[in-house]
Amino acid sequence: MAGKPGKESQLLSQRQLQELSARYQQMQSQAEALSQQVNMLQITIRDVETALTTVVALKDETAGKETLVPIGFGSFVNAKLTNPDKIIVGIGAGVSVEKNVDDAKSLLDNRKEELTKYHEKLNENLTKFVQELQNIQAIMQQQAQLHQMQQGQQPQQPMRAG
């Protein structure tokens, strides 16, 4: 069953077909989970990019600059920059660390790179899954055709009145 769908022309047994169908369903749900993960990663990557843009933009600002701090739902409070040269970066487990702009930038850059690599890897996996799903689909279609043909050869086909 591992071969190409095109050259295999014998009928699979009922059991083999069931196995194939079960495999298809399993792979489909795996592919869905994978696709969700890919989307989440995409969002995270965009989040890192936002942080990076802000860090870079703040680099040239001086202390005392007026700014607005988001409090959610498109709303803001007024604030003044006190330490534009210090960035506080989350390192996971509820811990954040104060870094200077260059260190913060390189940390975020690294994070972005890692995430992008992972994203690519997952995307590759997803493509493989989709290909395999298509393969199985092709086999199943071919089986359906074979089945029909075999039934057509049998004399039990109803005669059609002219």
Added chain:
Amino acid sequence: MSSELPPQIQNQIAQLQQIQQQAQAIAVQKNQVEVTLKETELAFEELDKLDVDAVVYRAVGDLMIKTDRDKTKETLQEKKDTIGLRLQTLARQEERIQKRFTQLQEQLKQAVGTPDVQ
């Protein structure tokens, strides 16, 4: 195939399914705990790279409270230990439930009498 199964075997199948669900629930939990442990370890490593007088904040709900590196390292070490223990417990549970599953599966196979039925 469609013949009625004896109640005893139906019962065993139900038990097997229940155990399978339990095993899945534990696997999910274990996975979550593993992720948390990994995250804590990474944060700990990151702290290790800092100077002793680095400014560190700990999230308390929505607030960030200023602390220092060593205090945070201590907290994270404790957290690592606790999570590690929890992971061990879950691993043991998983093993136990796996054994129970195999055992029941064997019983069921024997009861059904056909060794190659899955």
